[in-house]
Amino acid sequence: MATTTNYGWTTPDDTALVKDGASAIRTLGTSVDTTTKNLNPSTTLGDIEYRSSTANTNTRLGIGSTGDILTVTAGVPAWAAPAAGGQTTITTGSVPTNAATFTISSIPSTYNDLILVIDDIQYTADEGLRLRMNGITTSTYNSFFITTNSNTISSSLAADNAYAQYLRNASDLRNIWFFPRYSQTGAAKTGYAVGTEVIPFGGFANKSITAAINSITIFNNGGNFTAGTYTLIGVK
């Protein structure tokens, strides 16, 4: 009997009898069905396959848990939780150019720390960038910053505001805000901000927020944003 080049499926010879055609087609169909299933063993949403040690037979890998990363274990792919200290991009986006306020909501509490990277944010009028956690608007935010401009250095403090401030100077093209232990409940929430040009260091705290931070609202009292991007990163 003749066979196909790649998968060795049995096909009728040129001299085979017509009366044996149905049987030959059935045999070929069964072979195709078996090979296809061996190459595509998926059964469930999110499954992926990889080549096994047997030729033309793939192994099914079921989807991992939320936050898992694809790694290699004993020479084959496997899902695994990120190692401690690993960073995962939770979400990223462009600062809305038709809005005066934007909120990142439903922040998962599965990480230890948060990092929010803001690149080249601009607004119609610079009245400073402000921040709220969990939508809390009570006058319980304390902020400070240290600024270096030309050859001078100065600092400012602001207590009992309805927002954290001193997070960014208009000359700072990149700002990175850290929220250590943001998911810890029962503890006050603090953070610090690092800029690239004028505000090398600032910080904020709100002792009345003891729940995990699940939303961060950023706004500017001068008007709408006009440019910028943001990336929220979770740290294990």
Added chain:
Amino acid sequence: MTKPMITIHNAETDEIITREMNNSEYTQYQKDKTNAEAEKAENEAKVTQKAALLDRLGITEAEAKLLLG
């Protein structure tokens, strides 16, 4: 009157909604704006008062820092 827009990015689903501020958000927005203007005016007044005081004392800012240092 048209209220300012607000954008909400759901980090779990990646859904982004941009809509007009609701009444409570708009009230807070106006309150923040008033506070920011008052804060700015207060800071500007402090700078003016400082300059006037230095002028009355007849010393420069650097000399004042030296005295306080």
